Amino acid sequence: MNLARFPRRRYTPHATAIEPLDNLSAALGGPRIHIKRDDTLGLAAGGNKTRKLEFLVADALAQGADTLITVGAVQSNHCRLTLAAAAREGLKCRLVLEERVPGSYDPAASGNNFLFDLMGVETIKVAPAGTNLDEAMTSIGADLAGQGRRGYVIPGGGSNPLGALGYVACANEIIEQGFEMGLAFDHIVCASGSAGTHAGLLVGLHGRGAGIPLIGVNVRRPRAEQESNVHALAVATAKLLGVPAPERAEVTALDEWVGPGYSLPSDEMVEAVRMLARLEGVLLDPVYTGKAMAGLIGLARRGAFKSGETVLFVHTGGSPALYAYQDVLRS
Ligand SMILES: Cc1ncc(COP(=O)(O)O)c(C=O)c1O
Incomplete structure (x- = not known):
């Protein structure tokens, strides 16, 4: 995989941090949850x-x-x-x-x-x-x-094959950081919208043979439709890079946390945004990462992760939108 063949501007002069969310992990009674702080990427207010x-x-x-x-x-x-x-x-x-x-x-x-x-x-x-x-x-x-x-x-x-390369690069960054930090991730969770983040991560993880299952949490579309979108973009991105494409069966895009619809608040989103703010001092957003984190919390509560497992949540940003949702997010 040779990403260096593609011209690239640099807007973040460092890797984004991976941090433990110890208070959230304790509140959920396991697994060990970590967060990839792509909300701190460069340009105005960061994000994927x-x-x-x-x-x-x-x-x-x-x-x-x-x-x-x-x-x-x-x-x-x-x-x-x-x-x-x-x-x-x-x-x-x-x-x-x-x-x-x-x-x-x-x-x-x-x-x-x-x-x-x-x-x-x-x-x-x-x-x-x-x-x-x-x-x-x-x-x-x-x-x-x-x-x-x-x-x-x-x-x-920005979800075409060229844009998705950004998340192939992120998958590489996660694999390197996991190695340096001595963290073997058992699952990675991200929001799945226009699909570039999900597809890029999948191509990167698959291309490196990482063997880490990736769970997308949909913010808009039904599961089958979103999984087809993600797979089609992953195949096109892998082709652009000249690496083997992931199989359709490797794509998971859960639709149980979309709530009433795209951008419309759900109780689970409000709970997730408040939990991260109050337990960890981390700002999610109401449209994407609030719903994705609601998915992670829901999966943890229903025992989808084993208690000793390590789960990485990719925080894709979006906090400026919080200020347009004060009426639903205030106590
Ligand atoms: C904050 C945030 N997270 C996640 C996403 C979803 O990423 P993608 O569109 O690459 O699926 C978006 C998309 O706009 C976003 O703004």
Whole structure:
């Protein structure tokens, strides 16, 4: 596996820490839970998209782009980080925000939405759910071309094979850190949304023959659909890298913690966000990591992990969205 063949910008000058969550582990009565602090990655407020953007923005620069174009939900962490990368590189950024919940876009909202304005987004186009988002982005690119500019389209969540390389790199980092720290992980748990994180980790773990099962916790889609998405992206990512692809049977994307729907609060999410804040001083987010951690807690309570096992939770960031959910998260 030779990731060095791919041009890469560097937005985090260090590996993210792996820390024990002793208080959470004690509260759940085992297993031993550790956390991979990808919420501390570089660019504004960190999170998983920073790893994907290292490869995607390097490609945009190689193609002579002056503007990044991307899409996300109204409180999108991916849009916040794409905009931050654009600012860092001296590029412009145009966003398409999909109203996955009708009426949910509020230009005066807090959280990531506030940061879009603060970091100088060039334009925001709000699209109702069901809009052909690829077409919306292509048409922005065509407008820019008409002005003599050059746009670079980044798919939702940065989840194409090039972006997923960021999480292949993360899998390598986890394997090296586990070795250095004397930690043999029995399971790894992550949120599974646009699938790049899940697919990239899977390709990295499989390619290194790590033998660590990976559990994705869905935030939006039914299990079978999400597992197919993750597998298709994993196969394409493995092909790009020239490594063997994981089998479909290696993909697990549980859908029991989606709750009422994408971005909609659930009791389990609220409990997980409060537990991590109060037991560990760690901020999760209401849309992704709160639900993924709810999955880990639920699995631990139902005995899915043995008490002596070591479980790694990949904290993919998102805390700015907490400020847009104060009404459900306050005591
Ligand atoms: C904080 C956070 N965690 C997890 C995810 C899910 O990652 P992916 O889209 O790569 O599946 C996202 C996606 O936007 C996110 O913002």
